[in-house]
Amino acid sequence: MRAPAHPRRRPPRRLLAALATAVAAALVYVLTMLPAPAATPNADAADVVGNATHFDGLGQPYGGCGMPQSELDLPDFVALNVFNTPGDYTMYQRPVPASQSSIIGAWNNGHNCGRYVQVTIGDYCTGTNDGAANQPFCRNGSWVSDQYNGATLTMLVADSCADPNAWCRDDPNHLDLDTASLGHFTQNGSTVSGLADRWNNRHVSWHYVSAPNYTGDIKIGFLQGAQRYWGAISVSHLPNGVHGVEYYSAGAWHDAQMNGDMGQSFILDPITSGGTDFRIRVRDVTDGYVFGGRTYDFSLPASCSGQCSAAYTGVSYTTGGGSGTTPPTTPTSTPPTTPTSTPPTSPTTSVTPTVTTTTPPATGTCTAAVTVTNSWSGGFQVDATVKNTGTVPIGGWAVRLTLPSGVQVSSIWNAAVDPSAPATTMRNVSYNGSLQPSGTTSWGMTLNGSSQSLGTPTCTAS
Template structure:
């Protein structure tokens, strides 16, 4: 059984969602880059529209090999809780980490195959009436990017804290000894074990990509930040008072933020970005840009790319 990712909320709902300051809940200690995690893996067909859980359309992702992480860490509790989870419910935060792991790359390694029933039924053990065995697909690897969230009420997304949901089209692109496995899915899948760890963006070149979200305009300047060397934890903008301010995340869509202009009611912006280690990206490089003319009333496209110039922090 493959879990179905929760339907994407409509844009009007996204706009109305309560937002919190990024970093109000500290990252959980078990998501460090040094950790290698093992869990069950499932698969799903692709990102919803207009965005995946990180706030980007699928076409804008750095890689078409992508995964979803668990929103919740609530074993045997299949209730739904507010997103993003507040500090008072920090114990329920899954590896999604309120979106703070968006845009990070992971290396995934194929593990053992289940010979029994491995359907993720709520309240039921994994691999019932069977056992875990190794086969020729063990140790095949693929590097993938975090782009979506798994918040479903099933055992995968609640009972297995290290669960990964992989895009289906990637399964047969895993390689072993430099050769794609080719036929891992469907006949040799059965929601196998995988091990995985966070890694830097592979072969990274260039700089950030910025775009305005659908519905963005002068009074709701919502942007998405992508092409990241090491994920993103927060965005800061230079406010009209001349000081750097923390941008509010758009719900828990970890690459989407609501910024402010450099002058009151203006349409010019300056931002800087902190990565997954909370370090300022490129030594605090400042990205300066303006609201595109096609967004004068409201951006109609899901993502409107915008150019920028760069400088150093004030």
């Protein structure tokens, strides 16, 4: 279940009823029932209490933090709220800009990715607790304790919740749990049973904890589409989360740009321009260097000679400096044995795109396919794939769509709208314009409006 200001592609949250409509008089009453705004819950200091929903696994190829589910350190994971906007269900820009810092939720623009939370089961709701927009929680009922109160589980922050409902907007302490994890809670040393059957989006309390029983060192992997000119990586197996990555290039250290708000993914430059060797160091949630500033040297694998085709390609590395535990001597993660041909489609993977102004002098042909992958009241999400169908490499592409009346692009990733072109034209960004014959790349967008009839896209190669 994943999406950002571009809604997440994951199975529907288990809401118990359809959204109810509210008249103006009821809205006044409801707003008095909603949690007070709080940019980020202070779960570092003590337990916070919120409603808990559950969902059926991460989207593809990545969860909101930029990690495939198969590469997570724990099988039990949660999603945090992207926005804190009680009564406001607008799809805002992600990452949330500093000018709108008051609406940042517990997700904290991805900065809580890779952290661990201790979750404790709380009271059960006897009424209607469906997360309907502009409705109070646990309507026509009360919160009661039962035999599950006090059951606990340590879970990993791996995803984000930006859906336009009360869970993801009105409750700043809301947690969205992976459904399978409901069968892993323990109480008095034993795993509890039947918790999923008595859920009703009950209360939980939670707080952040350090990685349990941590050993070894971090893991590093290149993401799909990574190449020498777009060094997209994810870092994981973190002792205390990640607040930033620095890379060494051209004789100096630089702050790496986060990949959208996927808090464990960052974009690097190589040590030397055009090279394939990289060096990084990592900061944790305290903004201190992991293992005293240990550096990690690694290279783009031979399997990524053009670009990485697998969703995640783990790499081995050598270390220097720093302090702490002994680094691993073998690859920190096994790369997938069967590369996927599907380019990254996660809305959360985009950095702020810029329109390509120059492209290599190549000619060729291309095709584009667009698919509506998610929808909600007043909008929908589209994922698109561009393919080089010619016999020579292309250096850029443009896709033209004729949008229905009243439909407008709300947000876009891995492409950029060209306002100078006719109709609605999307062009490649700096890192995905070059395609070899039969090569593909992907992009996506969210749109405001009800009509999803986008017609047939036309693709022009350059």
